[in-house]
Amino acid sequence: MKRIAYAGLVGSLLSAAVLTATATSAQAAARDGVCQTGEFCLYYNSGQLGSVSDFAGSIDDYGASQPECYDFKGAGAGQGLCVKNAAASVWNRTSGNVTVFFNSGYGGASQSVGSGVKANLNATLKNQNASHRFGGSTGSSYGAPGTNPHPEAITRAPSATARTQFVDNEIARLTGETQCFVGDYRTYQESTSNHNTGNALDCTISSAIGTYPNATQKAQGWKLAEWVKQYAVRLQVRYVIWDGKIWSVGRASEGWRTYTGGSGVTGGHYDHVHVSIQNRYGD
Structure with a gap:
C-alpha cells in the first residue's frame, strides 16, 4: 500500500502588480450585482438579461426566502428576488467548469458550464435551480x-x-x-x-x-x-x-x-x- 509523504519583480512594478491583483480579487469576491472576472453569474432572464447574481465560490443551497437567501443584486427584472428556482441563464467567468444543480446539496439533474461560456439553462434547470459547484461534474x-x-x-x-x-x-x-x-x-x-x-x-x-x-x-x-x-x-x-x-x-x-x-x-x-x-x- 502506498504511503507517500507529502524572479520576482521589484520597485514600483511589483507594488502596482500587487495592488492590481488585490483589487481584482476583491472585486470578484464582492457580490455587487456586476459579473466580474473570476465569478460565476446567474441571470433572471434568458440571454444573460435581467438582474444578475454573482458568485466567487460554490453554493450548496441558494436559500428559499429573504433575508437568508442569495438574491439577484444587479439592476433589471428580478432584482431583489431569491435566486433559487428563478435563474434562466448564466455566464461562467471563472477559469474552470461550474455545474448548476436542480437540488440543493449538489443533487439531481445538472448542467456543466465551461470556462468563459454564456449559456441559457436547459429546460430541466430553467427556473428550477438550487445550487452550483465550482469544478463539479468533471469526472x-x-x-x-x-x-x-x-x-x-x-x-x-x-x-x-x-x-x-x-x-x-x-x-x-x-x-x-x-x-x-x-x-x-x-x-x-x-x-x-x-x-x-x-x-x-x-x-x-x-x-x-x-x-x-x-x-x-x-x-x-x-x-x-x-x-x-x-x-x-x-x-x-x-x-x-x-x-x-x-x-x-x-x-x-x-x-x-x-x-x-x-x-x-x-x-x-x-x-x-x-x-x-x-x-x-x-x-
Whole structure:
C-alpha cells in the first residue's frame, strides 16, 4: 500500500502588480450585482438579461426566502428576488467548469458550464435551480476504470484487500492521484469499520492532512470525488465523502448530502476524499 509523504519583480512594478491583483480579487469576491472576472453569474432572464447574481465560490443551497437567501443584486427584472428556482441563464467567468444543480446539496439533474461560456439553462434547470459547484461534474474527463474483479473480503489495516487495492490502482492509473492509503488500524473505531478491515481509502487532497485545500486543490478533490461516484458500481464503491458532503450508492437519487459524521477540516473530510469499498459490513 502506498504511503507517500507529502524572479520576482521589484520597485514600483511589483507594488502596482500587487495592488492590481488585490483589487481584482476583491472585486470578484464582492457580490455587487456586476459579473466580474473570476465569478460565476446567474441571470433572471434568458440571454444573460435581467438582474444578475454573482458568485466567487460554490453554493450548496441558494436559500428559499429573504433575508437568508442569495438574491439577484444587479439592476433589471428580478432584482431583489431569491435566486433559487428563478435563474434562466448564466455566464461562467471563472477559469474552470461550474455545474448548476436542480437540488440543493449538489443533487439531481445538472448542467456543466465551461470556462468563459454564456449559456441559457436547459429546460430541466430553467427556473428550477438550487445550487452550483465550482469544478463539479468533471469526472468524465478521466478515463473509465476496469470492472473490479475481486470478491468482498476483510484484512487488517494498514493492509488493503484485493478489492480495495484495485480501486487504489485505478485511481492512480487514471486520475494521477497517488496519495491514497488505508491508514493504520484505528483502535477508536469498531473492528468492522471499513478502514480497519482494509476496505476504505483516504486520498489526501490538500497540502497536508489537517490543512484546508486551496481553490485549485478543492476543485481537484471534486473532480476525483465525481469520478469515483460516476464509476462506483464498476469499482465496487459504497460511498464517497468529500468537502462536507457524502454520496452513497444506496441513496444515489438524493445526490450529494450534507455529511454529519464529523466536523473540522479532517472530520468533515475537507482535506481528503474518503472512498469506502463494498463489503459485508455497513461501515
